[in-house]
Amino acid sequence: MSDPSPPSTSGTVEADIAVDVLVIGAGGCGLVAAIAAHEAGADVAVVEKGHAIAGNTSLSSGSIPGAGTRFQVERGISDDPARFAADLFRVSGDHDAPHLTQRLAETSAELVEWLVDTAGVDLELIDTYRHVGHSVHRLHAPRDKRGTTLMEDLQREVERREIPIAFGNPATSLITAEGAVVGAQTENNRRERVRISSKATILAVNGFGRNRELLRRYCPIAVEAEYAGAATSEGEALRWGLGLGAATGNLGAYQGHASFADPHGVLVTWTLVEKGGIIVDASGARIADESVGYSAFAEQELRRAGPFYVIYDAAICDAVARNQEEFGKLVEIGGAVAADDAEALAARIGFDPSVLADTLGAARAAATGDAPDRFGRTAWGNGPLGQPLRATRITPALFHTQGGLAVDATGRVLDVDGRPIPGLFAGGGAAAGISGRQGSGGYASGNGLLCALGLGFITGRAAAAPVGGETRREAS
Numbered sequence: 001m002s003d004p005s006p007p008s009t010s011g012t013v014e015a016d017i018a019v020d021v022l023v024i025g026a027g028g029c030g031l032v033a034a035i036a037a038h039e040a041g042a043d044v045a046v047v048e049k050g051h052a053i054a055g056n057t058s059l060s061s062g063s064i065p066g067a068g069t070r071f072q073v074e075r076g077i078s079d080d081p082a083r084f085a086a087d088l089f090r091v092s093g094d095h096d097a098p099h100l101t102q103r104l105a106e107t108s109a110e111l112v113e114w115l116v117d118t119a120g121v122d123l124e125l126i127d128t129y130r131h132v133g134h135s136v137h138r139l140h141a142p143r144d145k146r147g148t149t150l151m152e153d154l155q156r157e158v159e160r161r162e163i164p165i166a167f168g169n170p171a172t173s174l175i176t177a178e179g180a181v182v183g184a185q186t187e188n189n190r191r192e193r194v195r196i197s198s199k200a201t202i203l204a205v206n207g208f209g210r211n212r213e214l215l216r217r218y219c220p221i222a223v224e225a226e227y228a229g230a231a232t233s234e235g236e237a238l239r240w241g242l243g244l245g246a247a248t249g250n251l252g253a254y255q256g257h258a259s260f261a262d263p264h265g266v267l268v269t270w271t272l273v274e275k276g277g278i279i280v281d282a283s284g285a286r287i288a289d290e291s292v293g294y295s296a297f298a299e300q301e302l303r304r305a306g307p308f309y310v311i312y313d314a315a316i317c318d319a320v321a322r323n324q325e326e327f328g329k330l331v332e333i334g335g336a337v338a339a340d341d342a343e344a345l346a347a348r349i350g351f352d353p354s355v356l357a358d359t360l361g362a363a364r365a366a367a368t369g370d371a372p373d374r375f376g377r378t379a380w381g382n383g384p385l386g387q388p389l390r391a392t393r394i395t396p397a398l399f400h401t402q403g404g405l406a407v408d409a410t411g412r413v414l415d416v417d418g419r420p421i422p423g424l425f426a427g428g429g430a431a432a433g434i435s436g437r438q439g440s441g442g443y444a445s446g447n448g449l450l451c452a453l454g455l456g457f458i459t460g461r462a463a464a465a466p467v468g469g470e471t472r473r474e475a476s
Helices: 028-039 070-074 081-092 098-117 147-160 212-218 236-243 294-302 314-323 325-332 342-349 353-368 447-464
Strands: 017-024 044-048 139-141 165-167 171-177 180-187 193-203 252-261 278-280 308-313 337-339 389-401 412-414 420-426
Touching: 017 028, 017 180, 017 447, 028 044, 028 147, 028 193, 028 447, 044 193, 081 098, 098 447, 171 193, 171 236, 193 236, 193 447, 212 389, 236 420, 252 294, 278 353, 294 389, 308 314, 314 325, 314 389, 337 342, 342 353, 342 389, 420 447
Parallel strands: 017 044, 017 193, 044 165, 180 420, 193 420
Antiparallel strands: 171 180, 180 193, 252 389, 278 308, 308 389, 337 389, 412 420
16 A cells, blocks of 8 residues: 555645534544534544445444443442552553553443433443453443444434435545644545545555555554454554654554454454463364453464364353354354364364363363462463354454554544644544553453544544634534
């Protein structure tokens, strides 16, 4: 992919359209930012290079962590931002954006409740299992655990507010004047140039997971992983920001997923593992502690040759298929190999039956507490796997990058001297994330949507704040 055009600079901005806040990208971050800015009284427009609502939020389970929400209180769960931040730091270790970890943890409960009460998103607390990295139940998701459902709710609210979204209208460069970002040049469906001026511009275009050149430069460990993220994650925000002298952070971090169905090409829910499933390599042996989570475990797989299989029992399969539609569809199309016992399963997937039997026997002994697990796993969900058995062939995947432009606690993009670049904000995959500096091991469940929706919420409000006087309209 060639570099986008460099920023355009002029003393006088000639524009075809003028708005208070321009949002570039119509994923989860962009739609939340647009709603938040509109609620704060700004005139908002969104441009999106794709031809429909998409992005990594759509590909997710729609799970958003919130600490101290009313939904937790209703279930008798005690939680607070300090506990949440401590959980996040325990997983991520030190990184370049600790202020964002603190701010996002502090904002998380307000975000979840605002999504429900103001943005019209239907969410419920997931309390049937605890997600990777969290010491209490704090993830909130649509009832069907589908990111597309979350996005449909957000789009419905954007349409209700009559916020325009220009699909198929990519931003090709940022416009600057006297050191400030004052809008963007875009291209409409007729490939005509359209210049949009704005008092604030929010970069919500996601990361650079689909750009192999940028991956090789900044996140080389993920280059060989199957890419399972949005096709539009091509790194424009990073290139534009670097062209303006922006600082960056955590560029070597990424969200991996150890369980990408092969050859079906869909993410296989980690709930299978959280309920007691195991992952084996081509010999039928386990390779590490699966409870480290889908992102950290992906790195374990990338160091080895596949194929890999997630093995679980029929009870887990049936329970998860009932509650997670995407997995149910995978089962329907033959993505779960069925067998009565280890010997029959080994025959079906080409394993040495004695190796697989030994692997399952050791895992069952660890799950019952009869013997320590050789890899140190202590969390076994429902307990030892029963029979009949199920297996799904998987491969490690890159879902999205977790590094990006350095931003302050309000989402303003910072230059290499730590000063805000006037008029420019970033969120989601465009901004430095909170999942560590390098690799996939620093990712806690929900980090991606916490940064996407959380920074969308924060930047939308902050970007609307300069709008005042006669230019400010009444908030809907």
